[in-house]
Amino acid sequence: MTPRIDFWFDFGSNYSYLSVMRLEQAASARGITVQWKPFLLGPVFQALGFTGAPFVVQPIKGAYVWQDMRRQCARFGLPAWQMPSRFPRGSTLPARVALLGAEQPWIGAFCRRVMTLNFVDDQEIDNPEAMGRVLLELGLPADELLSAAVSDANRPRLREQTAQAQALGIFGAPTFLVGDEMFWGNDRLEEALDWAAAPGAAA
């Protein structure tokens, strides 16, 4: 059986950005399959009683986080960090497209391009123009996919996936699940892969 990791993320989340850029290559090098699980952090934070994104609601923590992001981007060889002019950005449409593509070979490339738009190019991501361009660049039928993304069949799926995240006890992103074992944060990406390769080996 191929080891598998469930990867729960939000395109608006800066620490999800770090994992989206790194995960596919790291998992593939170890023969681990990634199950991409886009969801929306907004309703999750709301249910936890936050009035907004924690790094915005707690400016003292936010100030630290941007300092940390600068170092983490350097550490992982990502483009130099610059604070997005809007944070967090809405991420509903890209999440809906990612839900459609979760089992497709283009999912990893799509997610990395959306994250690059948000966190490197400082562009909005929650609109059909931006997402259409990303899909076309990947050689995909953009119009068809965008229609499917906002169709009556697909729209409820994002709500359901977000509800499933909450049911699983997910309280932030990125979150990795290997069976029932939860790993929270980009800092746990390597541990989660270790666990997927050899469950419980370290504990």
Add this chain to the structure above:
Amino acid sequence: MTPRIDFWFDFGSNYSYLSVMRLEQAASARGITVQWKPFLLGPVFQALGFTGAPFVVQPIKGAYVWQDMRRQCARFGLPAWQMPSRFPRGSTLPARVALLGAEQPWIGAFCRRVMTLNFVDDQEIDNPEAMGRVLLELGLPADELLSAAVSDANRPRLREQTAQAQALGIFGAPTFLVGDEMFWGNDRLEEALDWAAAPGAAA
């Protein structure tokens, strides 16, 4: 000039436990001096608007944290994690003693013993009996040190140190400071040491 790291911690904090047990050896191996900075998280959390320790106030996050602690203890070769019967434990008296000893050769051993009491032996730490035993085990004049810890000269120092933590933008523990560069969490211990050894090398 010897590289130096300022280590801000609270004896009641479980992630501080992981760093207290590891830091002195890791820093000493790289010729880095540790400046021990005990403080109280309670007033810091209160100023941030929390009604208590975040892992208690947010039980869904707490549930994850205990799972994470099990794995982190295994990873660092610490005794098997067991949830303390009281969390977080009061830590005022050990912090006052640690303030007295911050420049003394026994500070590392003292802090490790207090943390072991709290997180391995599941014992209270905020009382003169427990702290007296720890000091005696280290061959120190327990009565004298305990009197000095609660003296009028020493009591305000813990308030001042906690206020200084807040002034520095510290919002949790453990926090490492290398000059102005802040590193939050046991997950950043190695990065903080890297920075102390060669400031800015990675960024």
